[in-house]
Amino acid sequence: MPSNSLAFLNQPVSLKQLDLIEIDLPQVGEFQSAIGIRKSRKALIIKWTDRDDFFGFGECACRPDPFYSPEFLEAAKLAVEHFLFPAINGAEQYSDVATRMEKIRGWNFAKAAVEAAAHGSIRSRLGTTIFDEFPHSRLNHVPVGISMGIQPSAEVMFQKVQEATNEKYSRIKFKISPKVNPNLYRELLQQFPDQHFSFDANGTFTAKDFDQLNEFAQLGKIIEQPLPPTRLDLCLLAKAAIPALQICLDEEITGIGVLKTAHSLQVIDELNVKPGRVGGLTNSLEMLQFCFENDLPVWIGGMFETGIGRSANINLASFCTDATGHDISPSSRYFPQDIVTDPVTMEDGKVDHARFGEAEVDEAILEKYTISKKTLKA
Ligand code: OSB
Ligand code: MG
Numbered sequence: 001m002p003s004n005s006l007a008f009l010n011q012p013v014s015l016k017q018l019d020l021i022e023i024d025l026p027q028v029g030e031f032q033s034a035i036g037i038r039k040s041r042k043a044l045i046i047k048w049t050d051r052d053d054f055f056g057f058g059e060c061a062c063r064p065d066p067f068y069s070p071e072f073l074e075a076a077k078l079a080v081e082h083f084l085f086p087a088i089n090g091a092e093q094y095s096d097v098a099t100r101m102e103k104i105r106g107w108n109f110a111k112a113a114v115e116a117a118a119h120g121s122i123r124s125r126l127g128t129t130i131f132d133e134f135p136h137s138r139l140n141h142v143p144v145g146i147s148m149g150i151q152p153s154a155e156v157m158f159q160k161v162q163e164a165t166n167e168k169y170s171r172i173k174f175k176i177s178p179k180v181n182p183n184l185y186r187e188l189l190q191q192f193p194d195q196h197f198s199f200d201a202n203g204t205f206t207a208k209d210f211d212q213l214n215e216f217a218q219l220g221k222i223i224e225q226p227l228p229p230t231r232l233d234l235c236l237l238a239k240a241a242i243p244a245l246q247i248c249l250d251e252e253i254t255g256i257g258v259l260k261t262a263h264s265l266q267v268i269d270e271l272n273v274k275p276g277r278v279g280g281l282t283n284s285l286e287m288l289q290f291c292f293e294n295d296l297p298v299w300i301g302g303m304f305e306t307g308i309g310r311s312a313n314i315n316l317a318s319f320c321t322d323a324t325g326h327d328i329s330p331s332s333r334y335f336p337q338d339i340v341t342d343p344v345t346m347e348d349g350k351v352d353h354a355r356f357g358e359a360e361v362d363e364a365i366l367e368k369y370t371i372s373k374k375t376l377k378a
Helices: 073-088 094-101 108-126 154-166 183-191 207-217 232-241 256-264 281-293 307-317 363-368
Strands: 017-033 036-049 055-060 141-143 145-148 171-175 197-200 247-249 270-273 298-300 350-352 370-377
Touching: 017 073, 036 073, 036 108, 055 073, 055 108, 055 307, 073 094, 073 108, 073 370, 094 108, 094 281, 108 281, 108 307, 145 154, 154 171, 154 183, 207 232, 232 247, 232 256, 256 281, 270 281, 281 298, 281 307, 298 307, 363 370
Parallel strands: 145 171, 171 197, 247 270, 270 298
Antiparallel strands: 017 036, 017 370, 036 055, 141 350
């Protein structure tokens, strides 16, 4: 695996202290999916300070509840304090950070935050990143897709689609569940023949919903995580029962092993990579590598990240040269105020990876939204 042999993995690291900074960032509006309604963005920001006072930040992007993944924010804080911090304390090179965390099962979002913070401390010391070494071509301008929450009426939805199309979003993803009427979309899709559409069910369809799932599949668009995670058996049944079904996996794919399994079972047509869900930057690059080698379409998802997590997503997205769009909308779509000095903006439906991949935290703004802070001394 080439991403395993990147020289960056051997970069020395040292740790003076790890800060666990919990923030509560106001959102622009509410977002409704099958998972629930989200009104503000709670996140755990990890700051890694090395012995020469170079520092970097990482974002733990899991939800405050266990409705997307088992990991939730309060618990992730405990996992970092009681298990991840003791495990990484004494790491001597970048790859050690991920390797030492392997003995702790799960907690991928927390691990990704710690790894990203270590990565940031190296970036601030050397000015280089792991992305600089990944041997694939990159886009300078990354196309942006929009993830649209469940809307109160067909009229509102139509209007939102019109707005997103006017703003040049290159793909519109609708949140769905078995409670949503598939007929709502038939006309809508016809009215925007040049727009790319997809659906995201967040694992809400089960074996008894195959008729309804078939109706969505008949619309000819890919469906993200139609069935619950850890149910590749249901993906197999659904693929056999519904020939039109095209599956993008999100929640299911927590590691390279399950990705390879899903691929060999032919139940995955596309992969959504989120660095938090897969446990970090190194794991994300390994997955991109697998997708490129196997011609599996891949794009980068989102968890409503602040500018910190968003910058990692943008870097990863720049390698997905064939993707229609990624869930990396501009900061202003999510937050009245982001915690970075240069919040992400979109031009012509694209974000500039060189500019927004290098996020710097505005520590005064970070402090303004901090609700708790704990310092762990190495
Ligand atoms: O399923 O992709 C998802 C946000 C939180 C949890 C799960 C998901 C999402 C999104 C966010 O769809 C999309 C975005 O960040 O714009
Ligand atoms: Mg999803």
